[in-house]
Amino acid sequence: MRIAVDAVGGDYYPKNPVEGAIQAIEENDKIDILLCGPEGMIKKELSKFSYDDNRISIFDAPQIIGMNESPAKAFKTKPDSSIVRGLTVQKKGQCDAFISAGNTGALLAASTFILGKLEGVIRPTIAALYPTIKGFRLLVDAGANLEVKPEMLYQFGLMGKVYVEEVLGIENARIGLLNVGEEKEKGTEILKESYNLLDKNPNFIGNIEGRDILPAKADVFVCDGMIGNITLKFGESLVDAFQILISQGIEKNKLSDEQKQVVLKVISDVISPFDYQMVGGVPFLGVDGISLVGHGSSSAKAVKNMILNAALCVEHGVNSKIVSSLKN
């Protein structure tokens, strides 16, 4: 299969996308790569590596969409950007997936507009991988749809379940609806109706509360994009906050260098599940194609993981499974 990679997405382009692409073909021999971006820049970066040049090609896209550009405007005014061109070749069937560490909003707008919606989908959504004490789980929506209808939350749950099962490899994924209490009468009218819709699915475990996220009481946490975005960014701040508190704790307890090393080793194990570099990007679910986006700060390894996850989406037929799950 062929995966298009945004060579000029994120804070460290072209280095990290190019290096990640090379790591990906080394790890999975079914993958070929199409690097999208300014040809000269990509060629120069590629020349620093030795790699199988039958498996990596360049698709020239001279325009670059900046991380802080207005999403809607950027994708309309930059038809020759890596994002627009990369998604367009996918629509034409010349590649199977697109991944980027670039401007999330622009990528969402372009993915929805260029790839279109999957059959039956009301609104595409951004899912986010969320660290729990049992590993990553899926939070959906992570910020694409701030206001939702019950039917949308219902679809987010079903689409999330397919992704979690096919890409994260969690069997029989449990869907939970984030709410202020467990009882089905809890929450707003929208949540009560969403509960009733989701309740038809055997994998729905009911309402879950904020305290149920970290222990992974569900595998798919369903919520609107406002709650999802705030919860996601809160989660992303945990590691920094704990590292500050731990430095203070080490200071206060006047530890020896040796003791300090022991504490830091244990802490590094504790916070490793919260390392977003391991995530490998998050999917836009509900678009008629495969499109994943990663953090702007994505390392080469993060880009590689994103490519491998995109490959899993293709291999496991995530989209056709979503379409049939929404039909039931």
Added chain:
Amino acid sequence: MRIAVDAVGGDYYPKNPVEGAIQAIEENDKIDILLCGPEGMIKKELSKFSYDDNRISIFDAPQIIGMNESPAKAFKTKPDSSIVRGLTVQKKGQCDAFISAGNTGALLAASTFILGKLEGVIRPTIAALYPTIKGFRLLVDAGANLEVKPEMLYQFGLMGKVYVEEVLGIENARIGLLNVGEEKEKGTEILKESYNLLDKNPNFIGNIEGRDILPAKADVFVCDGMIGNITLKFGESLVDAFQILISQGIEKNKLSDEQKQVVLKVISDVISPFDYQMVGGVPFLGVDGISLVGHGSSSAKAVKNMILNAALCVEHGVNSKIVSSLKN
């Protein structure tokens, strides 16, 4: 001043409320206590302690509202409960504040109904003290108002500011509006309008994101009760989650007993800011009186802290300051 204490609120009554009341009068000599609950039960518990009996009296209230009773129903069908009687004596001017570790919903309903709303307040709210790396800050609303209007969020911000300044002792408290991005155009229509209303206040620092909570970028985090409740319960789950991960880290690294002690000591320092027993309850803001509620699991120390916070509300004239801040 005289503070009414629900002697039968929470999971450990009458022990913890009674013991907390005795600790409070020992710590602050301006406080007298009115213990509300079944007289015989309170007398028996009090007999276990030596205390100044001029400063603690009993107000018989034979009915008990359970932690899981339906709030609206409980307060209507139990007129002789500690909650209803305790708030009624406050309304009559026979005491200055009421605190309870009991049924939060029942207490909110009863406080709003019996005490009434402060002049100018649209909807009373529950605030929650939220642990950050700089100490506790205020999250408001924490679950009372799941759906809000911009004017309500505006008032939550102003009321929260008064509480934070007068009770937490933070000068010139900064108000932040929880949103999905910093720019004023971000979020739903309700949030955009709320931004414009709050922007008239010099202490408003603009939109804040989920990642800004733990570093305490603001002192008052304003949000609707849905976001607040989920964020609050997520925060309450942090300590348990980290303790599980740390046990695993200790196990994995095969630490000696001595090394284990060092790690646990540092960790205990790190998580101590997240100890909700220290909080001393959270206030209902916007009611025409002082009413605080604590966790069902409140220790005697937590009850004591709740009483001391209620005393600060009285001494510092929190309510008259709220009324005048809403008039500006």
